[in-house]
Amino acid sequence: MLIRQKPAIRPSEITPESQYLDRRRFIRSASLAGSGLLFAAGCSGAGDEPPAPAPAPAAPNEAADLTPNSFADITSYNNFYEFGLDKGDPARYAGQFKSQPWTVTVDGEAENTGTFDFAAIVGPHTIEERIYRLRCVEAWSMVVPWNGIPLGDVLRRFKPTSRAKFVAFETVVRPAEMPGQRAGVLDFPYREGLTIAEAMHPLTLLATGLYGVDLPNQNGAPLRLIIPWKYGFKSIKSIVRISFTETRPRTTWSDAAPNEYGFYANVNPDVDHPRWSQARERRIGSGLFAAKQPTLPFNGYGDDVAGLYSGLNLVRNF
Amino acid sequence: MISLRTTERYIKPAIFVACCVPLLWLALRIFEVGSLRLGPNPVEDIQDALGIWGLRALCATLAMTPLSWAIGPLPIRFRRMFGLFAFTYASLHVMNYLLLDQTLAIDAIVEDIVERPFITIGALGFVAMIPLAVTSTNGWRRQLGRNWNRLHRLAYLAAIAGCWHFYWQVKKDLTEPLIYCTILAALLGARIVQNRRRAAPVPPTGQPRSPKRGHSAP
Ligand code: HEM
Numbered sequence: 001m002l003i004r005q006k007p008a009i010r011p012s013e014i015t016p017e018s019q020y021l022d023r024r025r026f027i028r029s030a031s032l033a034g035s036g037l038l039f040a041a042g043c044s045g046a047g048d049e050p051p052a053p054a055p056a057p058a059a060p061n062e063a064a065d066l067t068p069n070s071f072a073d074i075t076s077y078n079n080f081y082e083f084g085l086d087k088g089d090p091a092r093y094a095g096q097f098k099s100q101p102w103t104v105t106v107d108g109e110a111e112n113t114g115t116f117d118f119a120a121i122v123g124p125h126t127i128e129e130r131i132y133r134l135r136c137v138e139a140w141s142m143v144v145p146w147n148g149i150p151l152g153d154v155l156r157r158f159k160p161t162s163r164a165k166f167v168a169f170e171t172v173v174r175p176a177e178m179p180g181q182r183a184g185v186l187d188f189p190y191r192e193g194l195t196i197a198e199a200m201h202p203l204t205l206l207a208t209g210l211y212g213v214d215l216p217n218q219n220g221a222p223l224r225l226i227i228p229w230k231y232g233f234k235s236i237k238s239i240v241r242i243s244f245t246e247t248r249p250r251t252t253w254s255d256a257a258p259n260e261y262g263f264y265a266n267v268n269p270d271v272d273h274p275r276w277s278q279a280r281e282r283r284i285g286s287g288l289f290a291a292k293q294p295t296l297p298f299n300g301y302g303d304d305v306a307g308l309y310s311g312l313n314l315v316r317n318f
Numbered sequence: 319m320i321s322l323r324t325t326e327r328y329i330k331p332a333i334f335v336a337c338c339v340p341l342l343w344l345a346l347r348i349f350e351v352g353s354l355r356l357g358p359n360p361v362e363d364i365q366d367a368l369g370i371w372g373l374r375a376l377c378a379t380l381a382m383t384p385l386s387w388a389i390g391p392l393p394i395r396f397r398r399m400f401g402l403f404a405f406t407y408a409s410l411h412v413m414n415y416l417l418l419d420q421t422l423a424i425d426a427i428v429e430d431i432v433e434r435p436f437i438t439i440g441a442l443g444f445v446a447m448i449p450l451a452v453t454s455t456n457g458w459r460r461q462l463g464r465n466w467n468r469l470h471r472l473a474y475l476a477a478i479a480g481c482w483h484f485y486w487q488v489k490k491d492l493t494e495p496l497i498y499c500t501i502l503a504a505l506l507g508a509r510i511v512q513n514r515r516r517a518a519p520v521p522p523t524g525q526p527r528s529p530k531r532g533h534s535a536p
Contacts, residue, residue, distance in 0.1 A: 138489070183491075275487065288361060
């Protein structure tokens with residue numbers, strides 16, 4: 001993973017993919033190779049120091065592992081049932097969706113509750129760029145360069161009380177703009193939740209963009225979560241409500257099929273889905289002849305997050 | 319009434335070509351002819367396309383007999399071809415699974431077949447189709463006589479397994495597999511009704527049923 005400070009991105013500021021990947025290559029080689037978590041100092045935009053001569057490139061599999069998928073792949077292969085069930089449906093049908101103006105209602109166990117405009121949520125923060133692996137519960141994966149804010153930084157501004165043990169999230173309901181909601185396959189609104197410790201973890205991102213552009217509608221515009229060590233369905237899209245709660249909130253997929261999708265949903269190669277293996281994953285973009293790759297515990301972020309679950313039986317609490 | 323000559327010279331080749339179209343279409347997408355492409359997960363695209371066309375061809379095979387009750391024996395002439403296409407698509411589906419999806423990782427394949435019910439049932443369906451393809455020739459048919467009809471009832475098993483396999487892998491929306499289950503139920507139901515109808519006039523003396531049933535098997 002790569003974390004890089006970056007000034008807030010104006011919607012008009014679009015980084016071409018090729019140029020983006022060039023910058024990436026430099027950053028990757030300049031960064032410290034570590035345990036799946038790589039930090040790199042900020043180094044973008046006019047006026048920056050010229051890049052220092054790049055040291056030896058990172059280990060090849062590390063490098064291969066974090067090469068972002070193409071913008072086309074990331075924006076055309078999506079599970080976003082609000083727009084339909086096929087992976088191509090979100091790209092096909094999300095054009096009608098209006099992600100601005102946008103408000104988020106914050107309620108529950110916090111001092112500073114209310115309904116906030118998108119700008120009020122995002123404005124005070126610096127947008128960072130983070131390259132994360134994304135592992136879907138369906139045993140495929142991608143690497144996505146997100147832009148966003150650590151969720152904890154945003155949540156702290158609402159001053160959660162000591163009774164706030166969980167944070168619950170809801171996706172917008174707009175059947176007129178979201179054809180999948182008219183079909184009613186899931187019990188909408190889509191709901192997700194995290195423990196307060198998970199929500200405050202520095203890896204948990206409130207994403208506002210990818211590849212340096214605003215989130216496309218099919219990727220969960222204008223605000224979505226990214227919890228890189230959990231299966232993708234935890235990373236709720238198009239968020240309109242954040243609630244601090246004392247008890248564990250209901251979540252859509254574990255309501256729909258409790259024996260298949262748990263509340264935690266941490267990526268775990270040792271706990272198979274009842275109907276398929278989670279031991280390996282197909283990396284999207286690897287072509288026709290690539291073998292599946294092994295899935296890593298906590299999707300490779302174990303050094304950073306395993307401590308959140310000490311003492312918890314991860315087989316039972318899947 | 320359509321003549322045998324028309325059937326053999328025009329209709330059969332037309333159906334043959336029609337049955338090849340999904341395969342050609344898939345090939346064009348694999349080889350990226352023109353602007354045709356597979357999606358971001360090409361292995362899955364191939365798997366799904368071959369699976370669904372295998373099941374469709376299997377349903378078409380099983381539809382020929384009930385159709386012949388309605389419009390006369392003509393459709394029986396296409397039954398074997400549909401069956402062999404079903405086997406072809408299913409074989410390629412299995413090949414894609416073994417070669418491109420699993421890249422011949424034997425451990426993972428065995429684990430899948432043993433532990434994933436949807437794969438187990440798919441494999442059962444595929445295995446059931448093998449003797450049907452092998453004995454589809456006129457020679458085998460003559461040699462097996464009445465047993466040929468008995469053996470070819472395995473087509474029901476293959477179709478049920480195919481539907482079940484489809485049903486079991488879906489994450490949430492069961493609409494599509496249920497459509498195929500309904501089609502299959504209708505095709506099997508039609509046979510039960512027909513058999514009852516035929517059985518009815520038979521006096522209860524235990525005499526063998528009419529040998530004319532011959533061509534009404536799968
Ligand atoms: C050894 C035998 C078989 C194996 C290992 C196998 C494996 C698979 C796999 C891995 C998938 C993809 C699941 C996904 O997309 O997540 C699939 C889908 C499918 N298979 Fe099979 N299969 C087998 C036999 C069959 C047979 C005999 C049929 C029927 C003729 C069949 C029909 C289908 C259908 C209809 C689909 C769903 C396609 C879709 O999602 O649109 N399969 N199979």
